[in-house]
Amino acid sequence: MTLTTGFLGYRFMGKAHANALDRLLMFFPDAPAIERSILIGRNRDAVEEAADRFGFARVETDWEAAIDDIDVLYNLGPNHVHVEPTVTALENDVHVFCEKPLAPTLEEARRMDSAARRSDALAGVAFNYRYVPAIQLAKRMTDAGDFGDIRRFRGQYLQGWSADPNFPWSWRNDTDMAGTGVLGDVGSHTIDLARWLVGDIDSVMGNLETFVDKRPVEGSDEMRPVTTDDEFSALVSFESGAMGVMEGSRVATGHKGGNRIEVYGSEGGFRFDMERLNELEVRTGDDNGWRRILVTDDDHPYMDAWWPTGHIIGWEHAFVHENYEFLSAIAEDGTYSPNFAEGLATQKVVDAVKRSHSTGSRITL
Numbered sequence: 001m002t003l004t005t006g007f008l009g010y011r012f013m014g015k016a017h018a019n020a021l022d023r024l025l026m027f028f029p030d031a032p033a034i035e036r037s038i039l040i041g042r043n044r045d046a047v048e049e050a051a052d053r054f055g056f057a058r059v060e061t062d063w064e065a066a067i068d069d070i071d072v073l074y075n076l077g078p079n080h081v082h083v084e085p086t087v088t089a090l091e092n093d094v095h096v097f098c099e100k101p102l103a104p105t106l107e108e109a110r111r112m113d114s115a116a117r118r119s120d121a122l123a124g125v126a127f128n129y130r131y132v133p134a135i136q137l138a139k140r141m142t143d144a145g146d147f148g149d150i151r152r153f154r155g156q157y158l159q160g161w162s163a164d165p166n167f168p169w170s171w172r173n174d175t176d177m178a179g180t181g182v183l184g185d186v187g188s189h190t191i192d193l194a195r196w197l198v199g200d201i202d203s204v205m206g207n208l209e210t211f212v213d214k215r216p217v218e219g220s221d222e223m224r225p226v227t228t229d230d231e232f233s234a235l236v237s238f239e240s241g242a243m244g245v246m247e248g249s250r251v252a253t254g255h256k257g258g259n260r261i262e263v264y265g266s267e268g269g270f271r272f273d274m275e276r277l278n279e280l281e282v283r284t285g286d287d288n289g290w291r292r293i294l295v296t297d298d299d300h301p302y303m304d305a306w307w308p309t310g311h312i313i314g315w316e317h318a319f320v321h322e323n324y325e326f327l328s329a330i331a332e333d334g335t336y337s338p339n340f341a342e343g344l345a346t347q348k349v350v351d352a353v354k355r356s357h358s359t360g361s362r363i364t365l
């Protein structure tokens with residue numbers, strides 16, 4: 001079976017997924033064969049240049065012209081472009097791998113989820129951090145009960161790129177295009193990991209702030225308003241009774257990829273930091289302190305596909321793993337997680353944090 005693919009978007013995420021498909025069969029020989037068939041964008045010259053680099057056979061400047069000729073749509077556009085192409089693809093039983101967050105708004109995420117439920121095609125959300133081997137190991141240990149009953153989740157994703165008021169305006173600064181700022185952008189990764197590791201969230205109290213309210217538009221004198229948040233924090237409670245705290249920032253100067261997850265249970269816990277992506281710190285049983293596991297052994301998740309023990313991997317490898325799982329699920333008529341229902345569940349938390357901020361009260365989901 002050869003799956004034909006169409007990518008909508010060819011910048012950051014376009015490059016990350018094209019790189020993943022390039023690596024896929026070399027390291028995961030049982031993955032289904034893939035054809036990089038159509039690259040979709042708005043500017044023909046720019047799309048043609050990217051198609052040459054990424055190895056796509058054809059380009060289209062109208063996504064509707066591509067839908068009939070592909071098995072899988074990769075929706076790698078800005079958040080507001082997720083909705084229509086995805087719904088149309090699913091209505092035509094074309095599989096969709098959609099970048100996160102599912103949509104700018106809860107209403108649009110519901111529409112996408114209901115299209116996925118009605119479709120015979122598979123719909124997955126690209127929450128790539130689930131597929132980092134250290135996080136997979138943490139999940140395996142959490143589910144095996146190595147940390148006991150989980151009582152506390154701490155998640156933060158701190159970046160500093162937006163502290164500079166001269167950093168150019170982009171779609172990420174616009175509510176209509178992005179939905180929210182750092183909350184839906186990197187905060188949705190934290191929320192997805194919290195739900196996956198600890199379970200459903202049943203209430204939130206949230207706070208948002210924007211520090212720079214106008215930004216320059218690149219290549220012009222225009223200053224455009226910023227309508228999304230630079231900073232969020234939330235207190236959450238889980239259905240299981242566990243408690244949690246989450247924070248995300250684009251103005252945390254000095255931080256670059258401070259994506260950190262900590263889980264504490266009655267008998268131990270774990271700590272993960274994306275800036276040390278191959279490591280998992282754990283405390284179990286009688287440990288009187290933290291043990292550092294270098295997650296590069298053959299029996300660690302996905303690591304037998306890569307290098308001999310001790311040879312570390314990077315951020316981009318998680319994209320290979322998620323593509324392997326998603327495309328294999330299509331080929332084997334299987335399921336993929338996170339699916340659109342899980343993407344919608346995360347969107348409900350994003351929406352509740354936003355509502356809690358505007359009303360000043362705790363929101364029950």
Ligand SMILES: NC(=O)c1ccc[n+]([C@@H]2O[C@H](COP(=O)([O-])OP(=O)(O)OC[C@H]3O[C@@H](n4cnc5c(N)ncnc54)[C@H](O)[C@@H]3O)[C@@H](O)[C@H]2O)c1
Nearest residue numbers: 009010011012013041042076077078079081099100101128
């Ligand atoms: N999983 C992750 O770690 C991760 C990281 C970054 C971004 N993302 C998500 O990926 C998506 C894309 O983000 P990005 O950083 O790649 O953005 P980007 O701005 O780098 O790229 C967006 C791409 O979409 C294209 N595009 C924009 N509007 C379009 C339209 N109307 N029709 C067709 N194409 C259009 C642009 O030309 C560009 O190629 C977002 O949803 C974002 O939240 C995920």
